[in-house]
Amino acid sequence: MSRQQPEQQAPPVQRLRIRYAKRGRLRFTSHRDVSRAVERAVFRAQIPMAYSSGFHPHPRISYAGASPTGAASEAEYLELALAERCDPAEVARALDEALPDGVDVVAVMESPGGALADLLTASSWLVELRGSDRAKVEEAVATFLSTESVLVERMTKKGLRSFDCRTAVVSLEAVEAAGEPALRLVLRHTVPAVRPDDVLSGLAEVAGFAAAPTALLTRLGQGPLDEATGLVGDPLA
Known part of the structure; x- marks a missing residue:
């Protein structure tokens, strides 16, 4: 039947x-x-x-x-x-x-x-580094941006993978959030995806900067990337 x-x-x-x-x-x-x-x-x-x-x-x-x-x-x-x-x-x-x-x-x-x-080709992030030294954050950012390739490792569903986190970084700067050091970051969406914590791993790799375990990640925006300005647009506009 x-x-x-x-x-x-x-x-x-x-x-x-x-x-x-x-x-x-x-x-x-x-x-x-x-x-x-x-x-x-x-x-x-x-x-x-x-x-x-x-x-x-x-x-x-x-x-x-x-x-x-x-x-x-x-x-x-x-x-x-x-x-x-x-x-x-x-x-x-x-x-x-x-x-x-x-x-x-x-x-x-x-x-x-x-x-x-x-329409979702990039994201802007705020990474709060509470308790970190602002001067060390700025030094690490400068070192990272001057490095052409930054290899990091992350465990994925397919096992431990090594990839270049530098190529996904459109912009990275040291800022303040609530009176504490922070990073403002724009990441291009790539395969494999590069996340803010991968960039923190990259800062540790090239500059020896170790972020506190209490680093707070907040996605501020997600949408089309304007390649000319490096800004993330509104996909609902």
Whole structure:
């Protein structure tokens, strides 16, 4: 006997792009846990989601450029596929109310089409180095920027990998945040991805600078990189 074919779901009638923030203690939440929280919030907010076809339909939610566990972010992105047309402002209100504290909706807009991930080519970061010496931070930054290639190692799903973290750094400068030394950093999205903690490893490698374990990573922006200015644009603009 042939197995019964699953019901085919109707295609979405609207797609909404959402920028959300991951703040406070939620910085330690994994992307998988955030995605589960979003699915629960979508259900509680009674947003009319489009569903995938197949034997186990699930709401059509796509994510792009998720930040690593341990990093806060002001610029995380996802896209919802809807079965009915909705007012983006109303979806923003309902979803924000349903999400846990620390996962906050920043902006919602109707998708113009195309792949959201293609617009996310770089990120800007603030790395707070509380308790560090400002002069040593500046010296390490100068040494890093004057070095053509900086090899670091990181454990990945495929094992220990060695890669050049210098090529992804568009800009790096020593600044202050809340009266403490910090780094302002723009990273080009590469394969393998270079993260702010890789740059800290690079600073240790070329300049002997050891950041405190309490370094705080916050993604300030994520979007298209303007190669002329080195600035990260708004993918929802």
